[in-house]
Amino acid sequence: MSVPDVARSVEALPPTWELVRSLAAFRSSGGCAISLFLDLDPAVTPRRSDLETRLHSLRDQLRKELDESTLGHAQKVAVRADLVRIDEWWQAGVSRDNALGMALFLSSLDGLSQALPLVDVVADAAGYGPRLRIGPLVEPTANDPEGALIVVVTSRRGEIYRIEAGKLERVVDRHDQIPFGRGSRSRAEYQDHLEMLVHRHLKGVEAEVDGTVRAAQRRSGAELELVVIIRDELRGEFEAAASDEVLKAIVGWAHAEEHATPAELLQVARPVLDGARTRRRQSRLERWRAARARDVLATVGWEETLEASADGRVELLLLGRGLSRSAFRCVKCGRPALAAGTCPFDGEQLVRDDGVELAVHETVEHGGTADVVDGEELADAEGIGALLRF
Numbered sequence: 001m002s003v004p005d006v007a008r009s010v011e012a013l014p015p016t017w018e019l020v021r022s023l024a025a026f027r028s029s030g031g032c033a034i035s036l037f038l039d040l041d042p043a044v045t046p047r048r049s050d051l052e053t054r055l056h057s058l059r060d061q062l063r064k065e066l067d068e069s070t071l072g073h074a075q076k077v078a079v080r081a082d083l084v085r086i087d088e089w090w091q092a093g094v095s096r097d098n099a100l101g102m103a104l105f106l107s108s109l110d111g112l113s114q115a116l117p118l119v120d121v122v123a124d125a126a127g128y129g130p131r132l133r134i135g136p137l138v139e140p141t142a143n144d145p146e147g148a149l150i151v152v153v154t155s156r157r158g159e160i161y162r163i164e165a166g167k168l169e170r171v172v173d174r175h176d177q178i179p180f181g182r183g184s185r186s187r188a189e190y191q192d193h194l195e196m197l198v199h200r201h202l203k204g205v206e207a208e209v210d211g212t213v214r215a216a217q218r219r220s221g222a223e224l225e226l227v228v229i230i231r232d233e234l235r236g237e238f239e240a241a242a243s244d245e246v247l248k249a250i251v252g253w254a255h256a257e258e259h260a261t262p263a264e265l266l267q268v269a270r271p272v273l274d275g276a277r278t279r280r281r282q283s284r285l286e287r288w289r290a291a292r293a294r295d296v297l298a299t300v301g302w303e304e305t306l307e308a309s310a311d312g313r314v315e316l317l318l319l320g321r322g323l324s325r326s327a328f329r330c331v332k333c334g335r336p337a338l339a340a341g342t343c344p345f346d347g348e349q350l351v352r353d354d355g356v357e358l359a360v361h362e363t364v365e366h367g368g369t370a371d372v373v374d375g376e377e378l379a380d381a382e383g384i385g386a387l388l389r390f
């Protein structure tokens with residue numbers, strides 16, 4: 001895991017499943033790593049001073065827990081130093097640009113300091129322990145458009161942007177010269193000539209898009225999302241020239257003004273990407289319902305789902321929004337259990353833990369992903385279910 005100095009780091013990392021997986025696998029040697037989540041939504045807290053007040057109350061809550069805890073002296077000293085680093089991080093100037101939430105993970109004993117800006121709001125929360133809290137990251141990670149491509153096509157220009165940490169980075173900028181004035185050509189000849197040039201230009205842009213899509217898919221290994229911003233009269237020809245890979249990646253089309261800034265382009269693309277995410281979530285739920293109906297490769301409810309997650313069988317964990325339940329974890333092997341008692345594998349003691357955290361940890365650490373859906377979608381499944389790999 002990369003370990004930037006939180007107080008000085010300017011660019012924080014966007015949440016990807018790869019990153020969440022590395023956070024899930026983390027174990028604090030001293031058992032005292034801090035996880036802190038802060039709701040940055042300006043609609044809720046427009047003033048920075050009020051945000052600071054909320055951050056301080058989280059910090060004070062941690063300090064109080066620490067004072068009352070049974071941690072050893074060295075660990076207490078380390079957590080106190082980390083509480084000071086939270087203040088330093090804030091004083092260094094936390095950017096609220098493009099982020100509605102922030103996650104912060106700190107453990108000076110383990111050399112960990114990671115800040116994650118989130119595209120979604122998170123509820124304020126803080127705690128410390130041997131593992132990092134990753135449950136609140138599920139929805140922001142599932143919603144983050146990180147890596148999505150936005151293609152802007154006009155009759156002379158083709159630009160490709162990639163969404164990186166909430167901003168648009170331009171990766172291709174292609175201009176094709178199309179001369180003005182018909183010279184000695186007849187009007188009809190000139191018209192044909194223009195159409196040929198635009199056609200050639202669109203084919204050229206399409207080849208660039210195809211190359212970028214293939215390279216991005218090779219790199220991430222995941223489905224790629226592509227939004228095309230184009231005038232209606234050019235769309236048919238662009239579609240006709242597009243490869244199967246590009247057509248498969250396109251999640252929607254949009255319009256923008258001629259000289260739109262990257263921020264404006266992102267603004268018109270965002271609803272298209274959000275719509276794609278809603279459709280994907282719906283189709284996942286349908287897959288789960290179909291698998292559940294056939295009783296093949298699906299779990300329903302806490303007992304089955306927690307067990308499948310611990311076995312590494314979960315491909316996709318589905319959680320109802322707002323779900324919470326306490327469960328247990330073996331102090332030795334970490335295996336989760338729903339009921340108190342002893343571990344069936346090693347006979348060790350089980351300690352109380354957060355059920356959602358346990359299910360998410362086990363799923364993500366074993367290579368699965370998770371998503372949050374409206375609670376009523378899972379109302380007859382205790383709010384939890386999963387699609388299984390095997």
Ligand SMILES: [Zn+2]
Pocket residue numbers: 330331332333334335343344345346347348
């Ligand atoms: Zn055990």
